[in-house]
Amino acid sequence: MTSVATTADLRKSGLSARAILHACTPSxxxxxLLPGVVLTTLSPPTRLDRLRAVLSFVGLSAVITGADALIRQGASLPLPRHIHVLAGTNARRAHPWILLERTTRPPEVVERHGLRLAAPARAALDLARRETNPRAVVEILDAVVDARLCTPRDLREELEAGCRRGTALARHALSHLYPP
Known part of the structure; x- marks a missing residue:
């Protein structure tokens, strides 16, 4: 059982709003963790707790993408400061440690540890599109291919299917690393 719960779920289980509020006081x-999302332990939240909280906070259309999605699927990358999440165009929830990206093209979803994660090619390119350092883009693409999460062909297909905005470095790196 997860230690992350929404206040709505806690209310459905029979707890009053007052009891929930009291349980979340410093004592x-x-x-x-987030508005309407509670960690039902005193221990500091783990990254997995935070990922679950973000999905609960943003809503049913939410999918974790970028570095967190790739790390959970086996890539070796540094943890980012923000949790990058894709959601439908009607998503309006924001928080300082969430990078919310609205999309009309939902990704293929991979389920791991009870999390909804973007498929590796999409997650890698979502991460690469936000990167301004060409060397970092190369490291991202190498990490997913080296971990055998996807092939260069998968990356090319995702590049062609997705939005072109922010993909110049990824296109350049892919053509030099893995010529067609």
Missing amino acids: GPWQK
């Missing part, structure tokens, strides 16, 4: 046994 209580729980902690508020």
